[in-house]
Amino acid sequence: MPKDGGIGAATKRREDVRFLTGRGRYTDDINLHNQTYAYFLRSEVAHGRITSLDTAAAEAMPGVVRVFTGKDFEGVGGIPCGWQITDRFGEVMQEPAHPVLAQGKVRHVGDPIAVVVAESLSQARDAAEAIDLDIEELPAAIDMKAALSEGAPKVHDDLKNNLCYDWGFVEDNRDAVDEAIRGAAHVTTLELVNNRLIANPMEPRVAVGDWNPGTDDYTLYTTSQNPHVIRLLMGAFVLGIPEHKLRVVAPDVGGGFGTKIFHYAEEAFCTFAAKQVRRPVKWTSSRSEAFMSDAHGRDHVTKIELALDADNNFVALRSQTHANMGAYLSTFAPSVPTWLHGTLMAGNYKTPLIYVNVKAVFTNTVPVDAYRGAGRPEATFQIERVVDKAARELGVDPVELRRQNFITEFPYATPVAVEYDTGDYHATMDKLLEIIDREGFDARAEDSRSRGKLRGLGIAHYIEACGIAPSNLVGQLGARAGLYESATVRVNATGSISVMTGSHSHGQGHETAFPQVVADMIGIDASQIDIVHGDTANTPMGMGTYGSRSLAVGGSAMVKATQKIIDKAKKIAAHLLEASDSDIELKDGKFSVAGTDKSVAWGDVTLAAYVPHNYPLGEMEPGLEETAFYDPSNFTYPSGAYACEVEVDPETGKVTVLGFVAADDFGNVVNPMIVEGQVQGGVAQGIGQALMEGAAYDENGQLLTGSYMDYAMPRADDVPMFHVDHSSCTPCTHNPLGVKGCGEAGAIGSPPAVVNAVIDALQRGGHTGVTHIDMPLTPSRVWQAING
Amino acid sequence: MELTDSRDIKASPREVWEAITDAAVLKDCIPGCQELTGSPEEGFEAVVTQKVGPVKATFKGQVTMTDIVPGESCTISGEGKGGAAGFAKGGAKVRLEEIPEGTRLSYDVEAKVGGKLAQLGSRLIDGFAKKMADQFFDRFKERVEGGAPAEDTATPEPDTAPSGEDTSDKKGWLNRLRG
Numbered sequence: 001m002p003k004d005g006g007i008g009a010a011t012k013r014r015e016d017v018r019f020l021t022g023r024g025r026y027t028d029d030i031n032l033h034n035q036t037y038a039y040f041l042r043s044e045v046a047h048g049r050i051t052s053l054d055t056a057a058a059e060a061m062p063g064v065v066r067v068f069t070g071k072d073f074e075g076v077g078g079i080p081c082g083w084q085i086t087d088r089f090g091e092v093m094q095e096p097a098h099p100v101l102a103q104g105k106v107r108h109v110g111d112p113i114a115v116v117v118a119e120s121l122s123q124a125r126d127a128a129e130a131i132d133l134d135i136e137e138l139p140a141a142i143d144m145k146a147a148l149s150e151g152a153p154k155v156h157d158d159l160k161n162n163l164c165y166d167w168g169f170v171e172d173n174r175d176a177v178d179e180a181i182r183g184a185a186h187v188t189t190l191e192l193v194n195n196r197l198i199a200n201p202m203e204p205r206v207a208v209g210d211w212n213p214g215t216d217d218y219t220l221y222t223t224s225q226n227p228h229v230i231r232l233l234m235g236a237f238v239l240g241i242p243e244h245k246l247r248v249v250a251p252d253v254g255g256g257f258g259t260k261i262f263h264y265a266e267e268a269f270c271t272f273a274a275k276q277v278r279r280p281v282k283w284t285s286s287r288s289e290a291f292m293s294d295a296h297g298r299d300h301v302t303k304i305e306l307a308l309d310a311d312n313n314f315v316a317l318r319s320q321t322h323a324n325m326g327a328y329l330s331t332f333a334p335s336v337p338t339w340l341h342g343t344l345m346a347g348n349y350k351t352p353l354i355y356v357n358v359k360a361v362f363t364n365t366v367p368v369d370a371y372r373g374a375g376r377p378e379a380t381f382q383i384e385r386v387v388d389k390a391a392r393e394l395g396v397d398p399v400e401l402r403r404q405n406f407i408t409e410f411p412y413a414t415p416v417a418v419e420y421d422t423g424d425y426h427a428t429m430d431k432l433l434e435i436i437d438r439e440g441f442d443a444r445a446e447d448s449r450s451r452g453k454l455r456g457l458g459i460a461h462y463i464e465a466c467g468i469a470p471s472n473l474v475g476q477l478g479a480r481a482g483l484y485e486s487a488t489v490r491v492n493a494t495g496s497i498s499v500m501t502g503s504h505s506h507g508q509g510h511e512t513a514f515p516q517v518v519a520d521m522i523g524i525d526a527s528q529i530d531i532v533h534g535d536t537a538n539t540p541m542g543m544g545t546y547g548s549r550s551l552a553v554g555g556s557a558m559v560k561a562t563q564k565i566i567d568k569a570k571k572i573a574a575h576l577l578e579a580s581d582s583d584i585e586l587k588d589g590k591f592s593v594a595g596t597d598k599s600v601a602w603g604d605v606t607l608a609a610y611v612p613h614n615y616p617l618g619e620m621e622p623g624l625e626e627t628a629f630y631d632p633s634n635f636t637y638p639s640g641a642y643a644c645e646v647e648v649d650p651e652t653g654k655v656t657v658l659g660f661v662a663a664d665d666f667g668n669v670v671n672p673m674i675v676e677g678q679v680q681g682g683v684a685q686g687i688g689q690a691l692m693e694g695a696a697y698d699e700n701g702q703l704l705t706g707s708y709m710d711y712a713m714p715r716a717d718d719v720p721m722f723h724v725d726h727s728s729c730t731p732c733t734h735n736p737l738g739v740k741g742c743g744e745a746g747a748i749g750s751p752p753a754v755v756n757a758v759i760d761a762l763q764r765g766g767h768t769g770v771t772h773i774d775m776p777l778t779p780s781r782v783w784q785a786i787n788g
Numbered sequence: 789m790e791l792t793d794s795r796d797i798k799a800s801p802r803e804v805w806e807a808i809t810d811a812a813v814l815k816d817c818i819p820g821c822q823e824l825t826g827s828p829e830e831g832f833e834a835v836v837t838q839k840v841g842p843v844k845a846t847f848k849g850q851v852t853m854t855d856i857v858p859g860e861s862c863t864i865s866g867e868g869k870g871g872a873a874g875f876a877k878g879g880a881k882v883r884l885e886e887i888p889e890g891t892r893l894s895y896d897v898e899a900k901v902g903g904k905l906a907q908l909g910s911r912l913i914d915g916f917a918k919k920m921a922d923q924f925f926d927r928f929k930e931r932v933e934g935g936a937p938a939e940d941t942a943t944p945e946p947d948t949a950p951s952g953e954d955t956s957d958k959k960g961w962l963n964r965l966r967g
Contacts, residue, residue, distance in 0.1 A: 703907055706907030706908060707907060
């Protein structure tokens with residue numbers, strides 16, 4: 001292994017030096033000469049008709065360059081949706097228009113109506129107050145089930161109703177599942193809510209649009225997880241700018257969690273307006289704005305039924321969900337409750353019959369889209385809660401009930417269309433039990449009891465599908481994009497390497513982990529390798545980072561490109577060593593002729609490639625630069641066993657998380673320290689969802705949780721010391737690194753573990769009537785459950 | 789949010805009715821009211837400055853009286869725009885009933901906010917609306933019974949306001965303590 005760390009080394013994150021010393025370069029750090037500032041005037045009502053909109057007074061305010069309204073965007077495309085769902089009757093989903101600025105109607109609090117572009121932000125904000133706006137408020141559709149009822153206010157007048165789609169999966173199994181449930185020895189039913197979340201990345205969204213009058217080129221600097229996707233969506237569908245005239249740069253990005261995948265109106269606005277005012281236009285979201293304009297996550301209401309035979313084998317599962325889309329379809333919104341959720345409903349279990357029904361609903365709320373885990377947390381939460389409830393109803397150990405039904409043979413084709421390549425769920429469960437000291441729990445519970453507290457232990461096992469791809473499959477499922485990844489490995493004359501990746505790092509540590517792979521393959525120091533990402537001008541077309549896909553898909557593209565480099569470098573080395581290239585071996589950065597002491601160093605070969613004096617020019621081009629695109633043949637399937645130990649104060653209902661253990665199987669691990677950090681972050685967000693976070697609207701559609709006064713984010717003292725283990729390893733069988741992805745696991749496996757623990761505590765404490773509490777398990781909700 | 793309450797006023801229903809339709813009386817009694825012009829028939833234009841939690845704003849808007857049954861009942865509705873602070877609207881259904889001591893004034897109030905007020909102050913709105921209504925009807929009672937209107941206590945005392953209050957109030961409060 002190279003001394004600076006190859007595959008498997010816990011190398012410290014090199015990017016943290018600049019992040020921690022204030023030297024990161026985020027989008028808001030970019031200030032262009034002569035730039036202007038945009039301020040968005042947003043709807044204060046959830047649903048209404050714009051009856052008058054007069055910007056004359058605002059245009060006359062000091063420093064105002066121009067005021068834009070929906071009128072300026074007539075003839076400009078709307079914000080596109082990237083995934084089309086076909087419903088269970090074979091009809092395509094209802095897909096409403098999504099204008100950049102409101103066209104006559106507003107559909108959620110925060111819907112942009114007008115934008116003031118001015119010399120300074122405060123001038124823009126002041127002028128926005130002078131816009132004469134009248135809105136006739138209309139009744140709003142807020143509650144999903146009410147929104148589907150006869151006579152409910154329609155979010156979009158031109159659609160039939162508020163139902164985006166009614167999806168059935170696998171529709172052919174519907175009757176068989178119904179029948180199996182009717183005839184089952186035992187059926188456990190659970191109605192639950194997967195609470196609406198607001199991602200709250202540390203860095204709010206920012207966009208800076210620039211237009212070059214000399215070349216007619218546009219540049220957009222933006223807080224994105226996938227600059228090429230933004231270039232494609234915005235260029236082709238919204239503004240009609242050909243890709244070669246549009247550069248999208250996503251520099252350092254301070255967290256995304258999914259909410260920075262999507263193409264937003266503000267990006268299109270700044271790019272469009274830059275040409276209109278012939279000056280750069282910058283918009284920086286305030287935190288208040290982020291709450292009502294960043295896509296929200298989750299928001300499912302579900303009824304799940306698990307049928308078991310007399311021997312406690314799972315025989316069928318039926319899940320019916322209402323999924324909130326919000327007022328418009330955000331980029332990948334339709335895929336989240338369907339393909340990212342329904343396909344995971346087998347969990348880790350060999351349930352033979354599964355039927356999933358999802359009704360996606362338009363409401364007068366902020367659009368809802370992918371948030372860390374996206375669909376898979378919703379699936380896992382249902383399964384792991386209902387299995388736990390079943391164990392309690394049947395009086396069996398929840399661990400044993402899981403074990404009895406675990407899938408043990410791989411590859412395993414689930415009844416919900418996916419094929420798990422590898423896994424060993426008993427191994428992760430064994431590892432978990434080894435760590436948590438289950439035998440000692442009773443003594444710990446007694447200790448809690450002596451202090452008037454109730455202690456509980458919750459277990460959950462999860463599976464997820466990562467490395468979102470392959471393209472031909474997702475295309476059949478309605479994706480309007482391919483999901484491959486790309487890399488260009490550029491070896492410089494003196495041997496250092498720049499890797500241009502289509503993946504994007506916004507906290508994942510690519511700049512550290514990716515060089516470890518290349519260093520390992522070539523045998524040079526990782527410090528000789530840099531990762532270039534986030535700029536469409538200097539990276540190959542890539543689909544970006546989400547769905548825990550960077551290493552599994554982007555890393556695999558990089559491995560392919562590096563292999564091409566090695567193959568060519570061996571030919572150059574063979575020429576230099578006057579040997580046959582089949583006899584050349586590469587080890588520790590040195591090419592040698594097998595069975596001899598003849599060798600050339602990596603740097604000699606790279607120099608020869610660019611100074612080709614002694615070079616087989618007749619056979620090979622000079623230079624050493626290779627590009628590869630990788631489109632995987634399957635998803636990857638990380639899995640793991642999670643345990644949470646809590647203490648509940650029955651007097652106040654407050655839940656304290658005492659311990660959390662994650663025993664994951666991520667396949668091979670490149671940098672265990674980064675993996676541990678990813679799991680810790682995911683678990684912290686999962687604990688946040690389980691105990692604290694929840695976006696709330698009132699019946700008029702006002703966002704009640706619009707600041708940190710009312711939206712509770714977990715802080716350091718809300719989470720315990722984590723024990724993260726990833727020693728269980730069944731490598732992925734279809735990518736060259738054998739990796740599976742770890743970015744979302746923590747947020748997927750932890751909410752059911754936490755809720756199971758609280759229910760366990762209450763049950764042990766004698767509150768046997770409490771079988772479920774909806775997230776977030778705030779002290780008030782827990783207290784109410786205890787006190788009936 | 790909705791609330792219902794009543795006041796017994798030592799005056800005849802006719803006197804109470806005249807007062808409640810008098811712009812000058814309304815101006816004195818609406819907490820934080822800077823200006824109020826107009827008539828019950830044509831509606832009133834009002835400017836009201838208020839602070840809800842961290843949001844302080846001047847609301848400009850209309851106050852209208854509808855469902856008027858002279859001497860008996862009416863509905864007073866107001867809608868104010870506070871610029872960047874958002875909007876507030878509300879209404880009070882007022883009924884007068886003769887009792888031995890004079891007049892019983894009963895009211896049902898509802899209030900609704902939007903924009904930044906709802907985003908940042910929603911938790912405080914119920915208490916705030918109750919306080920506004922109490923102050924209005926307390927002052928109204930005093931005014932009709934002949935006393936001078938109460939001091940303008942509409943701006944919440946800093947010790948009851950949540951964090952995020954502006955510091956000028958804090959200074960005033962400290963100075964008052966010192967003074």
